[in-house]
Amino acid sequence: MWTGTQFTGSLAPSATNSWFTFNWPSDWHVVWYAVPTSPYGGGAQIEWSVTVARGDATHTTYWITVRNLTAQTVNFEGRFAVLN
Template sequence: MWTNTQFTGSLPPGATQRWFSSDWPTSWHVVWYMVPTSPGAGEPQIDWDVAVECASADRATYWITVKNLTQGAVTFEGRYAVLN
């Protein structure tokens, strides 16, 4: 297993945005997770959903939709873990 940060993002209060990451082998089991990095008061809260699109028989694109659930702006890292 290995992990890394694929992208960083920021969202204003209540906003939703979609990111993508492409050209991943379809044979890999990839888990995506978002880690808030916003400093300051309060607890940043985000939610995310991941959709997979097969670009070809052996390559996939991941579409990651992230929503800010708080009344303040948030920053975060989009991280992944490859489990095989």
């Protein structure tokens, strides 16, 4: 398994935004997740979703949408894990 941080982001209170990353080999199994890096009370609360778009026959683009569920600005990292 290979893991890393692909991008960092910041969201205003109750905001939602999307980030993309491209040219990932289509035959890789990639898991995307978002991890808060700024605390909010007991911990920053965010949710995320991932949309997959085929770039071409051998490459994939991922859109990661993150939503801030708090009334404070939240900083976070967009991370990945390649499972194969």
